[in-house]
Amino acid sequence: MRLRGYRDEDAGYIVRWIREEAVYYQWCAGLFGAFPLTEEKLNWYYRGVQKNIPYWALTAEDERGIVGHITMRFTDRKKKILRLGFVLIDDARRGEGLGKGLVALAMHHGEAVLGAKKITLGVFANNISARYCYEALGFVQEENFSKIYRIKGEDWECIEMSYVPRKA
Secondary structure: OEEEEOOHHHHHHHHHHOOOHHHHHHHHOOOOOOOOOOHHHHHHHHHHHHHHOOEEEEEEEEOOEEEEEEEEEEOOOOOOEEEEEEEEEOHHHOOOOHHHHHHHHHHHHHHHHOOOOEEEEEEEOOOHHHHHHHHHOOOEEEEEEEEEEEEOOEEEEEEEEEEOOOOO
């Protein structure tokens, strides 16, 4: 698997992978408005956000084609805390370890290339498989730090997780 920069035509894949409303909200917490996600909304967002902050939208590919998507951005002025987001794998290829591989690639890039000293992400408590994936990669839950989102009339807890790369 390899990462490359996101292209507008990648939006079609992402939109097709998010067929269920619950998956959509777990993925973006409704940032793009009401379900369903559209290619136009996604591309409009990425064109705008990338102008204002250091932000990388990335597409994952393997020998069979496009398999995933992830974003990275710094959350501090010193550019030492890197935030991962919008982690998504082709739903037809779940169970192949692609999510773990995708996040591991982003972690490596963040540490080795971008110089991140800490990597963070948020995951909804109801997204058990994603939580297990992140924990297997060394992410730990931040104590006493979670946020509640009101989604479709329900309270969803978003857990903050972090990874601190080992010192070389």
